[in-house]
Amino acid sequence: MDSKDESSIYLPELSSVLDPSACGTISESIDSSSLVSVRNDPVTHPLKVYLRVRPFSKTELASNESQDCVTTESSEVVSLQAPRDSSAMKNCERGIGQSVHKFTFSRIFGPDTSQAEFFKGTMKDLVDSFVTGQNGLVFTYGVTNAGKTFTIQGTPKDGGILPRSLDVIFSYVRGRQYPKMNLKPYLGNDVMKLDPTQVKQEEAMKMLLLSSLKEDGMKTSLSSSNLKQSVPTEVPSDLGNACSHLYQFSTWVSFFEIYNEYVYDLLDQFPSSKNQKRPALKICDDQSGTSYVKDLKWFNITSTEEACKILQAGNKNRSLASTRMNQQSSRSHSIFTVRLIKLSSGDDPNVLGMSEISLCDLAGSERCNKTQTVGDRLKEAGNINNSLLILGKCIAALKQSQNPKKANYVPFRESKLTRLFQPFFCGKGKACMIVNINQCASTYDETLHVMKFSAVAKQVVQTIQPKSFEFMNSRLVGKDGKVITDIDANVSIEDLLSEDEDEEMDISILSPEDLLRKIEELKEKLLAERQSKLVIELQIRKEMGEAMYQQMVDLEESYGKRFEDLKESYEEQLENRLDMYKKAIKNHAYRQALEELEDNYVPLEEFQTEQEKVEERDNRIQELEIALGQKRYSDGDETSQDPNAMPQVLDAFMKRCQEKDKIISNLKGQVEEIKDEAALNTARLNEEIKALKQHLKIKEQEVKGLQNLAERAIQLEASVAELQGELDESRKLVSSVDVCEPKPKKGLFSNLRSMTGTPKKNSKSTEKPEATGTSRKRPLLSRV
Numbered sequence: 001m002d003s004k005d006e007s008s009i010y011l012p013e014l015s016s017v018l019d020p021s022a023c024g025t026i027s028e029s030i031d032s033s034s035l036v037s038v039r040n041d042p043v044t045h046p047l048k049v050y051l052r053v054r055p056f057s058k059t060e061l062a063s064n065e066s067q068d069c070v071t072t073e074s075s076e077v078v079s080l081q082a083p084r085d086s087s088a089m090k091n092c093e094r095g096i097g098q099s100v101h102k103f104t105f106s107r108i109f110g111p112d113t114s115q116a117e118f119f120k121g122t123m124k125d126l127v128d129s130f131v132t133g134q135n136g137l138v139f140t141y142g143v144t145n146a147g148k149t150f151t152i153q154g155t156p157k158d159g160g161i162l163p164r165s166l167d168v169i170f171s172y173v174r175g176r177q178y179p180k181m182n183l184k185p186y187l188g189n190d191v192m193k194l195d196p197t198q199v200k201q202e203e204a205m206k207m208l209l210l211s212s213l214k215e216d217g218m219k220t221s222l223s224s225s226n227l228k229q230s231v232p233t234e235v236p237s238d239l240g241n242a243c244s245h246l247y248q249f250s251t252w253v254s255f256f257e258i259y260n261e262y263v264y265d266l267l268d269q270f271p272s273s274k275n276q277k278r279p280a281l282k283i284c285d286d287q288s289g290t291s292y293v294k295d296l297k298w299f300n301i302t303s304t305e306e307a308c309k310i311l312q313a314g315n316k317n318r319s320l321a322s323t324r325m326n327q328q329s330s331r332s333h334s335i336f337t338v339r340l341i342k343l344s345s346g347d348d349p350n351v352l353g354m355s356e357i358s359l360c361d362l363a364g365s366e367r368c369n370k371t372q373t374v375g376d377r378l379k380e381a382g383n384i385n386n387s388l389l390i391l392g393k394c395i396a397a398l399k400q401s402q403n404p405k406k407a408n409y410v411p412f413r414e415s416k417l418t419r420l421f422q423p424f425f426c427g428k429g430k431a432c433m434i435v436n437i438n439q440c441a442s443t444y445d446e447t448l449h450v451m452k453f454s455a456v457a458k459q460v461v462q463t464i465q466p467k468s469f470e471f472m473n474s475r476l477v478g479k480d481g482k483v484i485t486d487i488d489a490n491v492s493i494e495d496l497l498s499e500d501e502d503e504e505m506d507i508s509i510l511s512p513e514d515l516l517r518k519i520e521e522l523k524e525k526l527l528a529e530r531q532s533k534l535v536i537e538l539q540i541r542k543e544m545g546e547a548m549y550q551q552m553v554d555l556e557e558s559y560g561k562r563f564e565d566l567k568e569s570y571e572e573q574l575e576n577r578l579d580m581y582k583k584a585i586k587n588h589a590y591r592q593a594l595e596e597l598e599d600n601y602v603p604l605e606e607f608q609t610e611q612e613k614v615e616e617r618d619n620r621i622q623e624l625e626i627a628l629g630q631k632r633y634s635d636g637d638e639t640s641q642d643p644n645a646m647p648q649v650l651d652a653f654m655k656r657c658q659e660k661d662k663i664i665s666n667l668k669g670q671v672e673e674i675k676d677e678a679a680l681n682t683a684r685l686n687e688e689i690k691a692l693k694q695h696l697k698i699k700e701q702e703v704k705g706l707q708n709l710a711e712r713a714i715q716l717e718a719s720v721a722e723l724q725g726e727l728d729e730s731r732k733l734v735s736s737v738d739v740c741e742p743k744p745k746k747g748l749f750s751n752l753r754s755m756t757g758t759p760k761k762n763s764k765s766t767e768k769p770e771a772t773g774t775s776r777k778r779p780l781l782s783r784v
Helices: 016-017 021-029 058-062 087-093 115-122 124-131 148-152 163-174 196-216 304-316 376-401 416-425 444-459 493-497 512-599 604-634 645-736 747-758 764-783
Strands: 008-011 045-047 048-054 070-072 078-082 101-106 107-109 138-142 183-186 190-193 247-259 262-265 282-283 291-293 300-301 334-345 352-359 432-438 460-463
Touching: 016 291, 021 183, 045 300, 048 115, 048 148, 048 444, 070 604, 078 444, 087 282, 087 304, 087 444, 101 444, 107 115, 115 163, 124 163, 124 334, 124 352, 124 432, 138 148, 138 416, 138 444, 148 352, 148 432, 163 304, 163 352, 183 334, 183 493, 196 300, 196 304, 247 304, 247 764, 282 416, 300 304, 304 334, 352 416, 376 444, 432 460, 512 645, 604 645
Parallel strands: 048 107, 048 432, 138 352, 138 432
Antiparallel strands: 008 190, 045 460, 070 078, 078 101, 183 190, 247 262, 247 300, 247 334, 282 291, 334 352
């Protein structure tokens, strides 16, 4: 696999298998002497859903778990009766829901059903379809401790559906097994041819895997010897022993698990150290859209015993844990896949086809409060329930998608499990669902949920596309019986296999007149073909022009709406900002005034009271002077006789007057300071108003930019009008073109013209104006 020279890959024509129309065409090319009849019509049938009821254990009977919760009324109908302590009964007593539920299945298997009876009633038809070329999927669903793993694998003495299916497969291919190991499954549906070195590597890996069981001293739990008397080994009737000498088969198996939404190969070597993590694998899609696990190991097997050993080796690496409901609870979804490669006879055979069957043991759905899961177990339970929830969503979406009026998206890619199930649900194989339940009263609510889910799955209708080995022929035969080896990528298979109107003939036996007549007929056909192609081209050009015009109109409308919205939004923002700035200035001025008044400002009332006091004092002084003068001259006061008394009184009076003058001057100074601070505040307000004016200028420039955008929209409208005019002119030119004389073109038509001898004309003069017009308008469109 290191180089292309060392290995080669067979790529079967899977597109013909998956496409019903292509299948029908290829099937017509198969020789009528084929021993097997091929059906090309898709098959539609409901999804097969089987129910298996697990019997009670001794511990469950002792703890009174048997309360007649599950009653089988017929082979297809079962009824559930809610016990007293269940949530369903409590809801029923509140008037929510009901206590009795009935469900219908494809078939119901009671507690007394044996493994052989269950296999024959469920898997026999699916395995027969697998060996004849049809893909298949079987998955079990149910709560924890419902018997899913027992149904799939069984016990050493009584095997489940997996070992019994393997025994039927090897009974069918017995005597026709391909002895070599050089053809191995690759990717989704391909087969790789290995070189001798790679074959030795495959043999060494197989021996190492089988020897690990011997080293561990483990005994194979399942063996074909335990199944010989219980498993039907008859060969399907449509491919009997009559054709055993024509084919040979190679069988390969793989085994992996999905744990915490990571894919792990169970057949890979398990890490010896606890600190070393297992390598997680990726899920990819091949060219046909089929999902597969990348780097998954496949092992070639030749018997049921080898397959059971490989299954046992994988079970060693499987993620198991102990919970309250199950001592060996599966904490992952495990998928065991078998691929059967059909080959032609001989030592160097051709690959005729490949089919695949997968048996999936889903982890049980559970409630954490009943299983008492914590830590890692709780995380595992969350991932398990999430993947099962997505599976339920996919099945519900498939049911809704069956109605064309209610087409619904199916979320296959939301989970690794559903992504791998997607090809089977989309018609690339048969799918089968096995529902496992127990009859315990303590798990009635979980069982009811499982039954409701299975009721939805029962209503899903599968449309299975035909697929058989005969559709996978490595050779494709045409009408003349020759093998078609080189196929043009532009030519379809239907065109190669369809009949022409005129049969081929040897032109060497025709006369010159017949040859000339034949040439004229070919010319007429060529002209008719050119006319039809020209009409198609004109229609395409017309549709493209109309689409482009409509696109321009839509662009104009969208730009106009966008311009109006931007204009309104900018105007609203400007108005809001102006209002905000005005309010901010007012609030700032008001706060500054309050601060200044509190610190320095003298109230006007106090100033007026001080002035009134000064006036009163002046008036009082005058009155005293008058009274003093009168008393001096009239009464002969001592002060009048003392010449030094009068100056003292005047000095005291003048001192008081000076003190009052100082008070008045101080008050005037305070008034001047208040005026200065008011002037400073006014200057600050002027500066802020200037800043606002500058901001308004910027916004005016933005408005001018919007106006420029409006002018640009008007220019675009003018350019649209010009383009419309040119489109009308081109339509006139096209209508005036003579249909009998189309434009010469390069390519196929020019080659046909050279064959018929028609001279080649120059078409540059007719196409140049249009090209010039297009190049003239392209810069305008690029700016848009």
